[in-house]
Amino acid sequence: MTVYDKNKVSFVRSEMVGESPPPLSEVGFVGWIRKNLFSSVSNSILTIVGFYLAYQIIYVLVNFSFIDAVWSGEDGTACRAPQAPGDGACWPFVGAYFDQFIYGRYTIAERWRVDLVYLIGAIGIAWLVIERAPKRPLVAVLMLTAFPLISFILLTGGNFDYSSNFLWTSLIVAAVILVAAFAIPTMTKSNPWPTMITVAVVLLILAGVLLLLSIDFGLPEVETSLWGGLLVTLVIAITGIVFSLPVGVILALGRQSNMPIVRIICVIFIEFWRGVPLITVLFMASVMLPLFMPKGIHVDNLLRAMIGVAFFASAYMAEVVRGGLQALPKGQYEGAQALGLSYWKMMGLIILPQALTLVIPAIVSTFIGLFKDTTLVSIVGLFDLLGQMASSLSDPKWSSPMTPHTGYLFVGAVFWIFCFAMSRYSVYMERKLDTGHG
Amino acid sequence: MSIQDAGHVDDQAKVAFFNDPKVRSWAYQIILVLFLGWVIWSIRENVSANLEAQNIATGWGFLGTTAGFSILQKLVFYTEASSYGRALWIGLLNTFLIAFLGVIFATILGFIIGIARLSSNWIVAKVAMVYIEVVRNLPLLLQIFFWYFAALRALPGKREKASFLDTIHLNITGLKMPAPVFGEGSSIVGIAVLAAIGGIFFLRRWAKKRQEEKGEQFPVFLTSLGLLFFLPLIAFFAAGQPIGLEHPVFSETGPMIRRGFALNTGLSLSPEFIALFLALVTYTAAFIAEIVRAGIMAVDKGQSEASHALGVSNNFTLRLVVIPQAMRVIVPPLISQYLNLTKNSSLAVAIAYPDLVAVGGTILNQTGQAIEIVTLWMVIYLTISLSISMVMNWYNRSIALVGR
Numbered sequence: 032m033t034v035y036d037k038n039k040v041s042f043v044r045s046e047m048v049g050e051s052p053p054p055l056s057e058v059g060f061v062g063w064i065r066k067n068l069f070s071s072v073s074n075s076i077l078t079i080v081g082f083y084l085a086y087q088i089i090y091v092l093v094n095f096s097f098i099d100a101v102w103s104g105e106d107g108t109a110c111r112a113p114q115a116p117g118d119g120a121c122w123p124f125v126g127a128y129f130d131q132f133i134y135g136r137y138t139i140a141e142r143w144r145v146d147l148v149y150l151i152g153a154i155g156i157a158w159l160v161i162e163r164a165p166k167r168p169l170v171a172v173l174m175l176t177a178f179p180l181i182s183f184i185l186l187t188g189g190n191f192d193y194s195s196n197f198l199w200t201s202l203i204v205a206a207v208i209l210v211a212a213f214a215i216p217t218m219t220k221s222n223p224w225p226t227m228i229t230v231a232v233v234l235l236i237l238a239g240v241l242l243l244l245s246i247d248f249g250l251p252e253v254e255t256s257l258w259g260g261l262l263v264t265l266v267i268a269i270t271g272i273v274f275s276l277p278v279g280v281i282l283a284l285g286r287q288s289n290m291p292i293v294r295i296i297c298v299i300f301i302e303f304w305r306g307v308p309l310i311t312v313l314f315m316a317s318v319m320l321p322l323f324m325p326k327g328i329h330v331d332n333l334l335r336a337m338i339g340v341a342f343f344a345s346a347y348m349a350e351v352v353r354g355g356l357q358a359l360p361k362g363q364y365e366g367a368q369a370l371g372l373s374y375w376k377m378m379g380l381i382i383l384p385q386a387l388t389l390v391i392p393a394i395v396s397t398f399i400g401l402f403k404d405t406t407l408v409s410i411v412g413l414f415d416l417l418g419q420m421a422s423s424l425s426d427p428k429w430s431s432p433m434t435p436h437t438g439y440l441f442v443g444a445v446f447w448i449f450c451f452a453m454s455r456y457s458v459y460m461e462r463k464l465d466t467g468h469g
Numbered sequence: 470m471s472i473q474d475a476g477h478v479d480d481q482a483k484v485a486f487f488n489d490p491k492v493r494s495w496a497y498q499i500i501l502v503l504f505l506g507w508v509i510w511s512i513r514e515n516v517s518a519n520l521e522a523q524n525i526a527t528g529w530g531f532l533g534t535t536a537g538f539s540i541l542q543k544l545v546f547y548t549e550a551s552s553y554g555r556a557l558w559i560g561l562l563n564t565f566l567i568a569f570l571g572v573i574f575a576t577i578l579g580f581i582i583g584i585a586r587l588s589s590n591w592i593v594a595k596v597a598m599v600y601i602e603v604v605r606n607l608p609l610l611l612q613i614f615f616w617y618f619a620a621l622r623a624l625p626g627k628r629e630k631a632s633f634l635d636t637i638h639l640n641i642t643g644l645k646m647p648a649p650v651f652g653e654g655s656s657i658v659g660i661a662v663l664a665a666i667g668g669i670f671f672l673r674r675w676a677k678k679r680q681e682e683k684g685e686q687f688p689v690f691l692t693s694l695g696l697l698f699f700l701p702l703i704a705f706f707a708a709g710q711p712i713g714l715e716h717p718v719f720s721e722t723g724p725m726i727r728r729g730f731a732l733n734t735g736l737s738l739s740p741e742f743i744a745l746f747l748a749l750v751t752y753t754a755a756f757i758a759e760i761v762r763a764g765i766m767a768v769d770k771g772q773s774e775a776s777h778a779l780g781v782s783n784n785f786t787l788r789l790v791v792i793p794q795a796m797r798v799i800v801p802p803l804i805s806q807y808l809n810l811t812k813n814s815s816l817a818v819a820i821a822y823p824d825l826v827a828v829g830g831t832i833l834n835q836t837g838q839a840i841e842i843v844t845l846w847m848v849i850y851l852t853i854s855l856s857i858s859m860v861m862n863w864y865n866r867s868i869a870l871v872g873r
Contacts, residue, residue: 067589067590067591068590068591068592070589070590074589074590077588077590077592077593078590078592078593081590081592081593081595081596082592084596085592085595085596204507208500208504289494290494290497290498291498292498292501292502293497293498293501296501296505302851302854302855303847303851305854306850306851306854306855307812307846307847307850307851307854308812308813308815308826308850309812310815310816310818310826311815311826311843311846311847311850314826314830314833314843314846315843315847318833318839318843319839319840319843321519322515322516322519322520322839322840323512323515323516324515324519325511325515325518326515326518326519326522399606403606403607403608403609404608405608406608406609406610406611407610407816409610409819410610410816410818410819417608417610417611417614421614421618424618432622435618435619435622436619439611439614439615439618439619442611443607443611443615446606446607446608446611447603447606447607450605450606450607451602451606454605454606
């Protein structure tokens with residue numbers, strides 16, 4: 032047997048062959064296409080159908096809103112004209128009615144007030160969204176307290192008169208309840224002063240707010256029947272959001288409470304609102320609420336819708352919060368109790384922060400639902416963005432076959448931008464707050 | 470430690486009564502009840518005073534009076550001379566009709582889109598995603614308006630039609646289809662259908678038993694399908710073809726005003742129905758698609774891998790391992806979407822499809838019986854919601870994982 036010296040024999044490889052590159056059809060653009068679009072016959076058919084669908088949709092949309100669109104005109108003549116490029120959008124219609132879509136019939140000379148509210152709101156929300164901005168908790172508190180108050184005064188004009196008896200009775204009842212709610216815990220404390228001071232401060236703030244609302248700032252009153260368009264949409268949506276979160280939390284806590292009567296009342300309240308369609312709630316608010324009020328008290332249309340929407344949203348929010356409360360491990364409750372925290376401290380410091388964080392996506396989707404649902408107020412005679420646009424369609428000056436399409440496209444785009452932004456933000460928050468163990 | 474503990478117990482015994490959690494909790498509850506009682510009492514007082522001032526009599530007597538308005542789409546007999554109660558019944562049936570059809574089609578479309586969203590095919594997944602993101606983020610009312618005031622306006626006019634296979638016709642007055650006419654002996658066909666369903670039930674039991682005993686499989690699905698199709702078909706011919714079709718009558722000639730579809734011929738769906746149906750189905754399907762996606766993604770990959778490792782075929786893995794587990798995640802939110810669809814069908818009032826809310830609204834305007842009508846609405850919708858959630862709770866219990 033001959034032993035070969037591998038260094039001397041020319042046909043034996045002394046090192047490994049390097050990896051050859053993958054075939055061209057498997058990498059890069061071609062590979063991607065083969066893998067994701069044409070991996071099998073059925074997949075190829077699906078791909079062709081998919082591209083055809085996408086092409087059709089984009090083609091129709093681009094043609095309608097740009098290529099065939101009418102861009103200028105004093106009235107609908109250009110859009111009606113047979114020589115118009117075809118089935119294109121009638122953009123001058125949106126231009127002519129733009130102010131109405133934003134402000135409704137709000138007194139023109141006073142529209143700067145609406146602008147100011149929009150501006151403050153936009154700055155506040157941007158501040159809260161940008162993470163590097165300083166003092167975000169303070170801004171959050173201001174946005175939930177001062178902003179609604181300022182907006183209220185700016186939009187309505189303030190200068191309220193409190194001559195009605197009903198208002199006073201309600202206020203006194205509210206004050207008595209507040210004092211009673213704090214009186215019982217106060218009795219049990221060795222040092223009652225801090226609680227008493229809190230109560231006094233709350234009462235003072237309430238009185239201050241009432242006083243502020245009655246001051247004449249020289250702003251002329253703008254009746255809510257003149258409000259419309261995006262203004263009404265945002266006012267109803269934001270009051271709904273601001274109202275529903277705290278009330279929803281309280282209802283959810285009530286539903287989990289050990290006190291049987293509290294629990295039953297909360298369950299009935301939640302299930303009632305969740306079981307009926309919003310439109311019947313709005314009908315109820317608009318035809319029954321006036322019957323509930325004592326004679327001489329007039330609840331204006333906008334306020335009725337706001338009350339309906341707020342209650343409705345609170346019930347949904349309560350269920351969302353309950354989901355968060357139930358998802359927390361029992362050890363969190365037990366740990367808090369073992370530390371000797373009182374019920375409210377346990378909830379406020381340990382349970383709610385975690386529970387609410389868990390359900391942020393669900394909270395935001397409730398907000399999105401609420402925002403979309405504000406369109407329903409147009410059925411009970413208010414003019415939100417959709418209602419305002421729909422009512423302007425009946426203007427014969429602008430009537431043309433494509434005017435409705437244009438209007439719906441515009442309103443749809445506005446709603447879509449708001450809702451999509453909210454949903455993206457919630458996805459972002461979810462990723463950010465995900466601690467990885469859950 | 471133990472001594473201190475004992476002392477602590479002693480302390481508790483001497484605690485002031487207002488520090489006793491039980492006393493406190495009852496005190497809070499009594500205050501709450503008193504407050505709510507006061508609110509309800511004052512509302513009652515106000516309502517009766519207001520009604521008296523407006524001269525509105527309360528009570529349900531109005532349900533028996535003649536309605537005097539016509540309803541375009543009715544499933545059962547109704548004329549202007551019928552009572553308000555009858556009108557509400559028509560409305561309720563119309564609500565059920567749209568909800569029933571809507572649920573079926575939304576489920577089908579939703580499952581298709583949900584699965585497409587997870588497709589490995591890039592363009593299919595993207596189209597599904599765009600569909601979901603667009604439709605979910607637009608108000609339903611806007612979509613209903615769009616379908617009704619914009620999309621359906623493109624249909625052929627009253628005097629023209631677009632036909633599919635010359636049996637289904639579409640124009641601006643709605644969708645016209647042939648209506649079945651049940652002649653003498655058609656009950657035999659009905660009995661045959663019931664017999665086929667009964668037969669399938671027993672067949673399944675028998676096949677399952679046989680498989681457990683002998684390990685042999687029987688093609689249950691195909692047999693069932695054949696049974697369901699051929700048994701009624703045989704009965705149909707045996708009874709002498711008792712069920713016929715009444716085609717809608719369309720006149721193309723004659724005076725202009727007579728052209729178009731004749732009234733009350735064939736089966737007709739109003740444009741309001743079509744618009745509401747399309748809007749509800751496409752809207753709800755987007756939500757169902759997300760639910761389906763979440764459900765499928767919730768099934769761990771290891772489950773299907775384990776099943777494959779045991780030698781179970783792809784088809785059976787899907788049917789026996791993946792789908793049952795995905796369904797546990799899918800069904801509860803799916804049913805709440807069904808409930809949402811039913812409640813959303815009340816938006817019909819915006820385009821005057823005569824559902825419960827629209828008919829009730831008309832009656833409310835005519836009679837001013839606000840409290841009664843709103844109460845009726847609430848009671849009916851609450852009944853629907855609560856019964857559906859009862860079914861859901863029952864289902865949840867039946868499929869809940871049995872803890873170890």
